[in-house]
Amino acid sequence: MIGVKVVSGGQTGADRAALDFALAREIECGGWCPRGRVAEDGAIPAKYPLRETPEPTYPPRTRRNVEDSDATVIFDAASVAPSRGTKLTINCCKSAGKPFVVLSAFPDVAVDAEALAAFLAKIRPQVLNVAGNRESGTPGIYAHVFAVLVSAWDR
Numbered sequence: 152m153i154g155v156k157v158v159s160g161g162q163t164g165a166d167r168a169a170l171d172f173a174l175a176r177e178i179e180c181g182g183w184c185p186r187g188r189v190a191e192d193g194a195i196p197a198k199y200p201l202r203e204t205p206e207p208t209y210p211p212r213t214r215r216n217v218e219d220s221d222a223t224v225i226f227d228a229a230s231v232a233p234s235r236g237t238k239l240t241i242n243c244c245k246s247a248g249k250p251f252v253v254l255s256a257f258p259d260v261a262v263d264a265e266a267l268a269a270f271l272a273k274i275r276p277q278v279l280n281v282a283g284n285r286e287s288g289t290p291g292i293y294a295h296v297f298a299v300l301v302s303a304w305d306r
Contacts, residue, residue: 162191183219213236214247225254260299268302
């Protein structure tokens with residue numbers, strides 16, 4: 152997966168796991184976040200190279216991250232129905248004509264890693280948007296996403 156850039160919105164959970172994974176692996180990363188670097192835990196730390204949208208809300212950054220990417224992976228651990236954020240991200244992908252995959256096997260790292268590896272092999276994105284649940288809504292999603300990325304990336 153050399154040459155791939157990882158983008159994300161900077162929220163706790165899935166977004167931060169993707170950015171931390173990229174930083175740890177020295178993979179180019181970035182993306183859009185709300186004005187003021189808004190996240191559920193306060194301001195998104197400066198170590199994450201994100202650009203701020205003019206709006207202080209989440210939907211504009213979601214749209215921009217989808218539009219600026221070749222493909223999106225969405226980590227949604229909802230067992231019954233997709234979260235509001237997942238629905239928005241899916242709609243943005245469909246509107247932009249961008250491929251996406253929803254991974255919902257949390258906490259099964261192996262299942263999600265296999266699905267992600269297959270998606271990446273098929274799509275071969277140069278810019279991958281990673282979206283998903285917040286840590287407060289899905290405790291453990293950060294660790295899950297990080298582990299899935301590590302496992303899928305090296306296949």
